[in-house]
Amino acid sequence: MIPVAFDYEKVKTVEEAIAALSGDDLKILAGGHSLIPAMKLRLSRPGKLIDIGGITALKDIKEEDGEIVIGAGATHADIMYHNLIRTHLPFFTEGAATIGDMQVRNWGTIGGSLAHADPAADWPAMVLAADATIEMQGVKGRRNIKATEFFTGLFATVLEPNELITAVRIAIPPDGTKSTYQKFAQPASRFALAACAVMRFPDGRTNIAFTGVGDHAFRDTGAEQAISGKAIDDASVEAAMLAALQNVDVMSDHYASEPYRRHLSKVYLKKALMAVKS
Numbered sequence: 001m002i003p004v005a006f007d008y009e010k011v012k013t014v015e016e017a018i019a020a021l022s023g024d025d026l027k028i029l030a031g032g033h034s035l036i037p038a039m040k041l042r043l044s045r046p047g048k049l050i051d052i053g054g055i056t057a058l059k060d061i062k063e064e065d066g067e068i069v070i071g072a073g074a075t076h077a078d079i080m081y082h083n084l085i086r087t088h089l090p091f092f093t094e095g096a097a098t099i100g101d102m103q104v105r106n107w108g109t110i111g112g113s114l115a116h117a118d119p120a121a122d123w124p125a126m127v128l129a130a131d132a133t134i135e136m137q138g139v140k141g142r143r144n145i146k147a148t149e150f151f152t153g154l155f156a157t158v159l160e161p162n163e164l165i166t167a168v169r170i171a172i173p174p175d176g177t178k179s180t181y182q183k184f185a186q187p188a189s190r191f192a193l194a195a196c197a198v199m200r201f202p203d204g205r206t207n208i209a210f211t212g213v214g215d216h217a218f219r220d221t222g223a224e225q226a227i228s229g230k231a232i233d234d235a236s237v238e239a240a241m242l243a244a245l246q247n248v249d250v251m252s253d254h255y256a257s258e259p260y261r262r263h264l265s266k267v268y269l270k271k272a273l274m275a276v277k278s
């Protein structure tokens, strides 16, 4: 399992990365824990890798103007162990701890996970439930886009080929907000066979996102409408489970059939709602 030959350039700043990305047949290399396996399997054959792993500015996790800003180069472990995250977004701490194994968590980055858009990856559901904004920069300049508009299909996003994710921004939730990430993991890879992220605000608004279920992670507006503003009890949870996954093309593969995955997703929605119950 050896990739085809490729050129390699290591950059130290975002500006250097943008300049390097102006060519053709390039791929950004971050933690390498999705890209390198894909290259070894010859599913990806870039002519050149631009390694952004040395850009220290992309690793920052900070509070800025009422938002938590997570640099795209922060690893799963950086996020998992960060106090700001534990305080304001405890479900990110919980969810990061479920990603792969220690080696994957120490190398893989949030930016790489979002850009790769694996249908079973964990960060997409968490950033959707947090109503995050994704910050990007490319040869044409900067732009910000809501996570709800970022994922477009199987391994597909709105990112342009020569564009870099620089950060994920999340408004600091009001005191009393509860959040959880509930995942049924594939026992070997730890990717989600079905997982549900929920953020419940003190006024009852409830954001619900799934991953591992369809061809990309998504917010479930049907389930959100069924539970938002209502007390979480047996009847409202039942209503949310009934309303969930309407018009969703649920995946079927050798790990889980479509009916089994649909059932599992609703069970994990129930677990998530019970976890944020006051």
Ligand SMILES: Cc1cc2nc3c(=O)[nH]c(=O)nc-3n(C[C@H](O)[C@H](O)[C@H](O)COP(=O)(O)OP(=O)(O)OC[C@H]3O[C@@H](n4cnc5c(N)ncnc54)[C@H](O)[C@@H]3O)c2cc1C
Pocket (backbone or CB within 6 Å): 027, 028, 029, 030, 031, 032, 033, 034, 035, 036, 037, 072, 073, 098, 099, 100, 101, 104, 107, 108, 109, 110, 111, 112, 113, 115, 116, 118, 120, 121, 122, 123, 159, 163, 164, 165, 166, 189, 190, 191, 192
């Ligand atoms: C054994 C194993 C188990 C795993 N288990 C899980 C799991 O349980 N849950 C889970 O969610 N993931 C899992 N993963 C995937 C892991 O989290 C990856 O690290 C992650 O998906 C990609 O991040 P990366 O930094 O390694 O990106 P890379 O592999 O370096 O890049 C992935 C893709 O994103 C692009 N890219 C990277 N950074 C940027 C950026 N800043 N801007 C634009 N494009 C960028 C690259 O060009 C490439 O196309 C697992 C991986 C392995 C090998």
